[in-house]
Amino acid sequence: MKALLCTRLGGPEDLSIEELPDSVPGPGEALVRITIAALNFADTLIIAGRYQVKPELPFSPGGEASGIIEALGEGAEGFSVGDRVIVHATHGTCRERVAVATRRLTRVPDGLADETAAGLTITYGTTLHALRDRARIQPGETLVVLGASGGVGLAAVELGKLLGARVIACASSPEKRETAREHGADELVDYAADNIREALRRLTGDRGVDVIYDAVGGDQAEPALRSLGWKGRYLVIGFAAGEIPKFPLNVIMLKGVDVQGVHWGAFVEREPDAHRANQEQLLAWAAEGQLRATIHGVLPLVDYEEALGILKRREARGKVLLRISAV
Numbered sequence: 001m002k003a004l005l006c007t008r009l010g011g012p013e014d015l016s017i018e019e020l021p022d023s024v025p026g027p028g029e030a031l032v033r034i035t036i037a038a039l040n041f042a043d044t045l046i047i048a049g050r051y052q053v054k055p056e057l058p059f060s061p062g063g064e065a066s067g068i069i070e071a072l073g074e075g076a077e078g079f080s081v082g083d084r085v086i087v088h089a090t091h092g093t094c095r096e097r098v099a100v101a102t103r104r105l106t107r108v109p110d111g112l113a114d115e116t117a118a119g120l121t122i123t124y125g126t127t128l129h130a131l132r133d134r135a136r137i138q139p140g141e142t143l144v145v146l147g148a149s150g151g152v153g154l155a156a157v158e159l160g161k162l163l164g165a166r167v168i169a170c171a172s173s174p175e176k177r178e179t180a181r182e183h184g185a186d187e188l189v190d191y192a193a194d195n196i197r198e199a200l201r202r203l204t205g206d207r208g209v210d211v212i213y214d215a216v217g218g219d220q221a222e223p224a225l226r227s228l229g230w231k232g233r234y235l236v237i238g239f240a241a242g243e244i245p246k247f248p249l250n251v252i253m254l255k256g257v258d259v260q261g262v263h264w265g266a267f268v269e270r271e272p273d274a275h276r277a278n279q280e281q282l283l284a285w286a287a288e289g290q291l292r293a294t295i296h297g298v299l300p301l302v303d304y305e306e307a308l309g310i311l312k313r314r315e316a317r318g319k320v321l322l323r324i325s326a327v
Contacts, residue, residue, distance in 0.1 A: 003095035004304050004322075007058040009049040012308035015061075017301065023099040025073035030102050032067040032085060034324040036298070037093045038119035040064075040151060041240060044312045046091060053090045053265070061308075062093035064121035065324070066114040069105075076102050084108040088121040088279070090265065094304070096325050103272055106279040109287040116293045119151075119319035120282045124291070126237065126264040127155040128278050130213060131163060133267070134260045135233040139164025141210035144200060144227070146220060148185065149176035151316060152237060156213045157183045158291055165211070168203055170196060170220070179317050183292060196220055200227035208232060208255075221245035225257070232257045240314070294318030 003020045025031040043061040045051035065087045069079055079085065085105040092098055108117045131137045143160040147153045148169035160167040161184040169180035170189040177188040189199045200209055208229020214221060218241030225234055225247055234257060252259060268275045285291045296318040299307045307320050 001096035002301065003060050004062075004301060005058045005060055006047045009047065009057075011048065012044070012305040012312065015047065015304060015308075017304070020095070023097050025071055025076065025099045027074045028076050028101055028103075029073040029099045030069045030076055030079055030085075030105060031071040031073075031097055031099050032065075032087055032105070033070050033097050034065045034067040034087070034093055034095065036067075036114045036118040037062040037065040037322045037324050038122070039094075039307055039311055039320045039322065040122055041311050041314075041316075042122075043091075044308055047308075055091050060092045060094045060098075062322070063089055063091055064118060065093035065098075066108060066118035067098075070097070072102075073099070078102055079105060079107070084114070084117075086117050086121055086279070086283070088125070088268065094301070094322060094324070103276075106276065106283060109283055112283065112287045115295055115298055115321060116286055117283065118321060119295070120286060120291075120293060121279065122264070123151040123155040123319075124159065124282050124293070125268075125275070125278055126262065127152055127159050127213070128282060129264055129267055129275075130235045130237060130260075130262040131156070131159055131165075131211070132278075133274065134262055135211045135235055137163055137165055137211050140166070142166045142168065142204055144168045144170060144189075144209050144212045144224065145180070145185075146170050146212065146214045146224060147216040147240060148180040149317060150215065150240065150314065151319060152215045153213075154180065154183050154294060154318060156215075157185050160184075160213075162285065162290060168200065168209075170224075183294070191220060195223070197223040197227045200224070204229070211235065213237060215240055217241045217245050218243045219245075222247065225259075226251055228255055228257045230256055234259045236261050296320050298323055
């Protein structure tokens with residue numbers, strides 16, 4: 001089988017496509033033929049050795065995919081050969097076949113395209129866990145999304161609206177803000193031109209924000225924190241800007257706010273039943289047409305360098321997908 005491999009840490013140009021023996025499912029595993037692998041910004045960090053997950057070399061990038069079960073290992077239950085599934089893993093899906101524990105699979109509803117299903121796991125899974133499980137966002141509350149045009153940002157805009165929130169999208173260019181508006185954002189804030197704290201104060205009539213979704217970090221984090229209202233919640237998703245902010249504890253104390261860490265990977269391992277329920281909900285919403293799950297592009301496997309480059313340069317407007325094999 002063909003596999004995209006990281007044999008040495010570096011950039012997309014350091015990867016290569018290699019021929020490997022087909023995987024064999026072990027006990028409790030399924031062999032899945034991958035049709036579409038979805039890439040994320042985290043993949044650019046994993047191959048560089050700059051992510052919290054550090055697989056042993058060589059490994060395939062890609063933490064989510066869609067495919068078809070071709071074989072089942074001993075004791076594998078809940079699935080059948082021929083089932084269409086999504087795969088959720090930390091890495092390893094950018095290959096023609098992968099053996100994976102069945103607990104990392106969710107069945108795809110009839111009528112939902114592989115291209116749509118493939119990219120629902122990580123960005124949408126992280127976001128649903130953040131908004132519903134952690135922040136417990138309520139209809140009518142105000143949600144601010146920092147970096148609203150990226151993969152997780154657009155997921156937050158979409159899911160925030162689906163859960164009944166008023167969504168304020170923050171982004172750095174007119175094109176990015178328009179993308180957020182197209183996905184349902186009610187209000188837009190320009191990072192470059194606006195003082196984010198003052199802009200959010202105006203938009204909430206001095207009441208303050210209920211929930212902030214931050215996958216960016218950097219120098220906008222503290223002003224955003226200060227815009228929270230009484231008992232607001234600040235969701236720490238990630239640090240795409242590269243800088244991990246340090247928050248003033250007095251602001252957190254005086255406003256009674258919660259700073260909530262969102263470690264989706266740990267949630268998946270520690271609360272598998274809750275994770276499975278979230279995955280099934282996302283797939284159902286997508287099948288019903290309630291999630292757009294915008295696709296930036298579907299590229300052939302041989303164009304992996306271009307695909308990862310789109311993410312590395314932060315040019316993606318939706319999911320970047322690699323077509324691994326035909327259906």
